[in-house]
Amino acid sequence: MNGQQMQHPLGRLWQGLLGLVLVAVAGTAAAAPSARTVPACTKVNVSATIDVPAGTTWDGVAKYGKWVCLIGTASNMKGTQSESQIPMFKLNNGSTVKNVVIGDGSLGSGTNLAAGGADGVHCYGVCNITNVYWADVGEDGATIKKLSGVTSKLTISGGAAFKAADKLFQHNGDGTMVIQDFYADNIGKLYRSCGNCSTQYARKVTVSGVRLGTVNSAGLGVNSSYDSKSGISGKYDVATITDLVYSGSKTKCVGYVGTGSGNEPAKDSSTSNVARSCVFK
Amino acid sequence: MSARLLHWSMAAGGLAALAYLALPEREPPHAAAPAPREAAVPRATPQSALALVAAGSNAPATLDTPLNTDALLEHLMGPAPEAALPQLEALARRAPGEALPLYERLLARWASQRQFPQALLALSTAPLSDDTLRALKQRLIDSWAEAAPDQATRWAQNIPGQAELLGPLQDRWLQQDARSATVFASTLPQGEQRQALLDESLSRWTAQDGLAARDWLRSQGSRPDLDEAIARHATGDELARNAPFDAMDLIGRIAAPERRWQAWQALAQTLQDIDHDRAVSLLNQAPGLTPAERARLLEELRPLP
Numbered sequence: 001m002n003g004q005q006m007q008h009p010l011g012r013l014w015q016g017l018l019g020l021v022l023v024a025v026a027g028t029a030a031a032a033p034s035a036r037t038v039p040a041c042t043k044v045n046v047s048a049t050i051d052v053p054a055g056t057t058w059d060g061v062a063k064y065g066k067w068v069c070l071i072g073t074a075s076n077m078k079g080t081q082s083e084s085q086i087p088m089f090k091l092n093n094g095s096t097v098k099n100v101v102i103g104d105g106s107l108g109s110g111t112n113l114a115a116g117g118a119d120g121v122h123c124y125g126v127c128n129i130t131n132v133y134w135a136d137v138g139e140d141g142a143t144i145k146k147l148s149g150v151t152s153k154l155t156i157s158g159g160a161a162f163k164a165a166d167k168l169f170q171h172n173g174d175g176t177m178v179i180q181d182f183y184a185d186n187i188g189k190l191y192r193s194c195g196n197c198s199t200q201y202a203r204k205v206t207v208s209g210v211r212l213g214t215v216n217s218a219g220l221g222v223n224s225s226y227d228s229k230s231g232i233s234g235k236y237d238v239a240t241i242t243d244l245v246y247s248g249s250k251t252k253c254v255g256y257v258g259t260g261s262g263n264e265p266a267k268d269s270s271t272s273n274v275a276r277s278c279v280f281k
Numbered sequence: 282m283s284a285r286l287l288h289w290s291m292a293a294g295g296l297a298a299l300a301y302l303a304l305p306e307r308e309p310p311h312a313a314a315p316a317p318r319e320a321a322v323p324r325a326t327p328q329s330a331l332a333l334v335a336a337g338s339n340a341p342a343t344l345d346t347p348l349n350t351d352a353l354l355e356h357l358m359g360p361a362p363e364a365a366l367p368q369l370e371a372l373a374r375r376a377p378g379e380a381l382p383l384y385e386r387l388l389a390r391w392a393s394q395r396q397f398p399q400a401l402l403a404l405s406t407a408p409l410s411d412d413t414l415r416a417l418k419q420r421l422i423d424s425w426a427e428a429a430p431d432q433a434t435r436w437a438q439n440i441p442g443q444a445e446l447l448g449p450l451q452d453r454w455l456q457q458d459a460r461s462a463t464v465f466a467s468t469l470p471q472g473e474q475r476q477a478l479l480d481e482s483l484s485r486w487t488a489q490d491g492l493a494a495r496d497w498l499r500s501q502g503s504r505p506d507l508d509e510a511i512a513r514h515a516t517g518d519e520l521a522r523n524a525p526f527d528a529m530d531l532i533g534r535i536a537a538p539e540r541r542w543q544a545w546q547a548l549a550q551t552l553q554d555i556d557h558d559r560a561v562s563l564l565n566q567a568p569g570l571t572p573a574e575r576a577r578l579l580e581e582l583r584p585l586p
Contacts, residue, residue, distance in 0.1 A: 034448025
């Protein structure tokens with residue numbers, strides 16, 4: 001019999017109680033960050049999409065030895081709301097982009113600017129966006145695209161985003177988007193599950209430890225139901241939301257009726273549908 | 282800006298004055314009408330605002346001669362700008378619009394010399410509108426955070442009423458020197474703010490310089506206040522993919538048993554998402570797991586369809 005087994009039962013009880021207390025403390029969700037600002041950065045012009053190979057990490061601070069802000073110079077990287085914008089980064093399966101500023105927040109004012117943010121980051125498969133700042137979001141900040149044979153998962157951790165005329169994070173592929181430890185200000189929506197993609201999926205999004213400043217439309221937009229044109233009628237998205245700090249008047253989570261390509265998704269009038277899709281913990 | 286000056290400024294009554302700055306509402310400034318010449322109002326002397334605050338004086342510094350803004354500006358840009366503060370305050374009472382550019386010049390000068398506590402102290406006695414004061418103060422704080430975030434953060438910690446500035450200032454510090462900012466956060470008194478700043482610091486440091494951050498984490502031994510940051514870092518896809526043994530070593534250091542087990546499960550899932558066979562191999566080598574825990578983890582792994 002070893003020493004651990006020889007402990008007095010009351011000692012074990014005490015240890016158990018202590019463990020419960022520790023779990024209660026340690027298990028608390030991480031608090032939302034305070035307001036963040038864009039790091040001071042050196043401008044670097046970028047004329048084409050940066051393709052991050054599968055399984056690798058593109059680290060701006062490691063690459064340049066300092067914070068840089070990437071400015072798209074090609075006509076289709078200006079960062080306007082034009083749908084023809086190409087991404088600043090293409091993340092292939094298993095890749096990471098970290099420690100960099102996308103776009104130039106000092107170019108003019110407002111949210112619909114040619115600030116060089118291009119169409120942000122496109123993720124194919126499993127990707128990580130860590131400690132990245134969008135100084136002025138272009139068309140979108142980041143988008144999950146479907147990679148055949150891989151269940152998508154994009155984890156956005158740390159960083160901040162500013163001045164998104166429309167949605168910040170767009171979920172077009174399948175799988176899960178995780179947004180944690182993040183700050184966003186002056187945005188349309190933090191997240192939107194595609195309302196009318198040609199191929200629809202029941203998607204998941206997890207939001208934890210996120211602080212929002214000014215929101216112009218809603219916190220999240222999910223498809224709380226899908227109609228017959230979507231091809232996945234009867235399914236629905238699920239947003240799990242923990243510690244989302246937002247004190248404005250816009251709704252934190254809005255439900256839509258997902259549909260097929262060429263149709264406009266309407267708001268879901270069923271409160272029970274929205275309740276099952278917008279899960280606040 | 283030396284620490285000595287910072288402390289001196291505080292000792293000179295800055296605590297009360299700066300706390301006053303942070304108040305959301307305050308009485309409006311005195312009426313703009315100048316005091317009659319016959320009244321027994323002492324002529325303004327070139328004593329500094331610091332001295333006024335230290336003496337607890339609320340008496341307006343007035344002039345009995347017309348104000349010459351050019352001369353005042355020259356004085357403010359001269360070797361002893363503090364001496365001209367009473368005149369500037371008098372001008373601000375009479376004509377705030379004329380005084381504002383002079384305040385901006387003076388504050389910019391002090392900011393360029395990194396005399397931020399002195400600048401904030403001067404603002405604390407400035408008879409300007411609340412909105413103007415808030416804007417000027419914010420500009421100063423932003424400038425200080427950019428120039429010397431460590432000093433600014435310590436200032437916010439030590440001055441009552443400035444706690445809400447700790448987060449944004451720490452944010453700037455983290456961008457410049459994540460290690461020092463993290464160590465600072467770890468030395469704060471226990472409480473929610475300390476935990477939030479510590480989590481924030483480690484999140485940023487592990488992203489910016491994971492190797493150094495992990496070295497520091499290992500040097501701290503087993504600490505419950507580090508559990509959440511360790512779990513988040515160690516169960517992420519990037520570390521699991523590139524340095525799985527580091528990830529497993531870190532998880533073994535999580536203090537709370539239940540949180541540690543959750544982290545093991547999360548890491549096992551992440552490893553499996555990357556490569557099932559490699560996940561099995563790695564978990565078979567994982568340190569700190571009992572045979573029963575290892576068996577349970579492996580059993581929970583399901584090959585991808």
